[in-house]
Amino acid sequence: MKSNKSFPVRFRIFIHRWGAAYLLALPGLVYFFINKYIPMAGIVVAFKKYTVKKGIFGSDWIGLKNFEFLFKSEDAFIITRNTILYNLIFILLNMVIGIGLAIIISDITSKFARKIYQSAVLLPFLMSIIIASYIVYALFSADTGMVNNSILKAFGKEPVSWYQTKAAWPWILTITNVWKSVGYSVLIYIAGIAGIDKTYYEAAKLDGAGRWQQIRRITVPCLMPTIITLTLMNIGRIFYSDFGLFYQVPMDSGMLYSVTNVIDTYVYRALISAGNIGMSAAAGFYQSIVGFILVLAANGVVRRVSKENAMF
């Protein structure tokens, strides 16, 4: 279409039109290039027997040998399963509970009370996972924990060694995660709700819509872009599971590994003593690939359902 103009002319028009925008984006692009794109070259280490002297590019190629340890036993299946299932549950619960709390908090008329509730929900999110893990420990410690000493005793039940009981941990971890991180999604959803035009609600009320109908027909549809963006981002991070939650909160108890081991903790445990850079890189690479596939898949689903909300 523009073929009748020469390249320098087109270039000048382009600069004139978009130059300021690109200039504005420049710091961000440089940041991404340095921190995200340059290190990608390091991926080759995953396929090499790395030694310092030979360096990243000089080390010998060993093919897929670094990946073998991941698939050495049934662990690969367990950790992949744990990672995906836990995160799906976390994403779902954080979304549902987050939206619910956000709607409730938005409906509070007293500004002061609203701030209080908002902060109270957010507080655990700001807490270090170490502190959270000790709060859980204070509840479930076999010797001194509150559950064993106050609750179970009151009902005349035998104490349980929680940190050796596998069945309890999917629940404990899920509840801990929701308690700890829901405040953050609540914050975002409250911001989303605040942005919804009030006239929609007034119109709905005039038409006789009840509270529930308002939520279903106005609030949730208006929040959709936020929900989809958040969910997509969370899915992309599925393979970077919350290390602190899975490592600190169960106190690294060996007997719980089959229900608490996720890819991060597995790699950490296997490599902390060996310190093999090639294998660490291989595990990181595996994480990225599966994460990438998940993002593409999730985005594909979104595009099918509502094209305008898809990221690309």
Add this chain to the structure above:
Amino acid sequence: MRTKNSVMAMVLILVMLLSAACSGTGSSGSQKNAEGADTMVQGDTKGTAPDGGANAEGNASVSQGEADGSQTNTYPCVNFDEEPYTVHMMYMLANEEKDTAKVLEKINELALKELNMKVELIPTTIADIQQQSQLMLTGGEPLDLLPVMSSSVSGFMDSEFLLDMSEYIDKEGYNTRKYWGDYAKIASYNGIVYGVPMQKEYATPVGFMMRRDILNELGIDIVQYEGKGLAAFEEVFEKVHEKYPDMTVIGPIGDLFGKNYTVDSLSDGFGVLMNYGQDTTVVNYYESQEFADICKTARSWYEKGYIMKDAATATMTGTETMKAGNLFCFPQCINPKSRYAVGGQCGYEMVDVAIWEERMISTDTIASLTYSIAQQSQDPEKAFAFLDWAIGSAQFNNLLIWGIEGEHYVIGEDGTAKFPEGKDALSAGYHRDYGFASPNQMIAELWDGFPANTWEKFKAFNDGSINSKALGFRFDASEFSTEIAALTSVQSEYLRALTSGSVDPEKELANFNAKLKEADIDTVISAKQKQLDVWLQK
């Protein structure tokens, strides 16, 4: 609105990711390491050897004739005309001391005078050493000498992080050869001498640290139980439990019952030599009757309520738990001064009693901590000269361990070092007290409260130990890193839970062994056997 929201979400998520990543990995790593290494600290923190004044001991005749400690001695073959080389030396400490800069200045003065070198000290804690040394070695920051734990060796050597010291020890290792004799090159891997061990006990037998007041009260003569094996202690624990039903009898166990103190674990415990390393057939320790018995004993103690219920996951060390009160004993690696050291730290008079009959010296126990030369050293020869000098210099070790004489410590009438009037460990300004992590604690001053013959006792302790048949052998694991990584993960799942009695060995021990098999422990065992056979032939 949509874009605004997603941008905000992006920013928030980024922040969240970063903070989660930092807080998560950083602290968990250090916590874990701290726990593992602590037993070592407890056993070894106090005490050093007299030099000059009370030099009664036999093994450490004072080097270079430093009879009164003030005389300067130049190290052999020093060229004082050239520009002084700056050695970057990593060292371990509990926490940064206020007067470190002052002490460093004194060390520099000394090194410049005797050796024509300068030194830059890089502090690290036991908790961080693994990570920090890995980072510095990979990143190529200036580093010459660093402490290396036995457990890191195969990883570091596979990445070629450490330099061969063999030639230097032969040519210029005056003090290394003098203090280490036949063991000067014990820390080797695949034919490469990667380090010189720090002077401490050669064997690391495990024992119980018990409160003397309770033993006396119950009239228990603990000596008769010494070396009778784990199950023999049942009588003692039963009596204590009966008398003090609310007291925890046995504190944090860590992996002390499970680590192979009656066998030579051949660096990783996957395939060991039974019977204190006197057998030469590599077998799977976790399938042995000995290990099954330990698990069974621990389980029965756990069920009887002797062992604390959280033993498998406890992050507090034995000493800390003891200090907090309501504990009778805890296991740890013992040496001739552990009872004084631990007693001082917990505030109770303690008795140490060995569980197993024999003490074994193996490659892992004698070279548990070494000083090594980093691959990026600008001048490895000079770095080695500095280390060798440090091994022989009482003044250097005194400065590093206790600080400056007259300021951070004084020599009492009995010839031992103590705090100056009105000072204590906190107010002294410098009191590193990490003798075991110093080149040679045995030629430095001995701290107040330790018997004058402490180092003689160490010698007797070492002489009375038996040598594993594989002493000096180190498994070359470079071809088996896949298997080792998988095995390590299985081990961490089961070992602590089994040896603390937290789970039923009837069921879980079989699971443990099945998983080890699945992770190819047999491949590692047969490879070890092959390498050992070749080594034994030499």
